[in-house]
Amino acid sequence: MSRNLIARMQHFSVEVSDTDRSIAFYRHVLGFRLTERHAAHEVAAIPVELTFLRLGDTHHELVLVHNPAKTYRPRPTRPEDDLDGPPSFHHFALECDSEANWRAVLERVRATDTPIVRGPVVHSASHPRGDGSWGENEAVYILDPDGHRIEIFWGLATIDPDGVHRDAAGRRVPGTATAEL
Numbered sequence: 001m002s003r004n005l006i007a008r009m010q011h012f013s014v015e016v017s018d019t020d021r022s023i024a025f026y027r028h029v030l031g032f033r034l035t036e037r038h039a040a041h042e043v044a045a046i047p048v049e050l051t052f053l054r055l056g057d058t059h060h061e062l063v064l065v066h067n068p069a070k071t072y073r074p075r076p077t078r079p080e081d082d083l084d085g086p087p088s089f090h091h092f093a094l095e096c097d098s099e100a101n102w103r104a105v106l107e108r109v110r111a112t113d114t115p116i117v118r119g120p121v122v123h124s125a126s127h128p129r130g131d132g133s134w135g136e137n138e139a140v141y142i143l144d145p146d147g148h149r150i151e152i153f154w155g156l157a158t159i160d161p162d163g164v165h166r167d168a169a170g171r172r173v174p175g176t177a178t179a180e181l
């Protein structure tokens with residue numbers, strides 16, 4: 001496959017058990033705006049309720065799907081405790097452009113009693129507060145009303161042409177390498 005034919009990964013879609021509750025969460029805790037919401041069967045080929053939410057000026061970055069014909073059961077708090085079932089997703093991530101913005105979101109999360117299931121944590125093997133893992137980003141993991149795990153982060157490393165990772169402060173991170181350039 002030629003490189004760069006696909007420009008970027010863009011939206012993510014999660015299945016929710018209660019659309020009203022999830023719209024409220026994504027709007028009031030995380031700052032999404034509602035683009036449009038549609039009922040199941042509004043379009044013949046779409047038997048599910050679809051809700052489109054955005055952070056910027058594109059039509060949607062998040063799609064909530066609700067199937068009125070489905071009986072939903074709770075997700076385990078930790079994805080690694082989901083030991084029986086089809087492959088699911090582990091988490092999706094939302095990026096802040098600065099540490100200040102990330103801290104403001106963290107304050108909002110705490111003020112709304114949103115469950116924090118991991119962090120705050122710095123994913124780094126060399127940072128003084130690092131957890132020994134990868135990417136150099138500072139993150140916190142929360143749960144949405146259905147238990148979907150959401151990572152909120154800032155400062156993910158970039159990859160230099162020689163494969164060395166560069167952190168948000170512009171520092172080339174010692175000991176890092178990239179499998180494929």
Ligand SMILES: [Fe+2]
Pocket residue numbers: 091093151
């Ligand atoms: Fe992640």
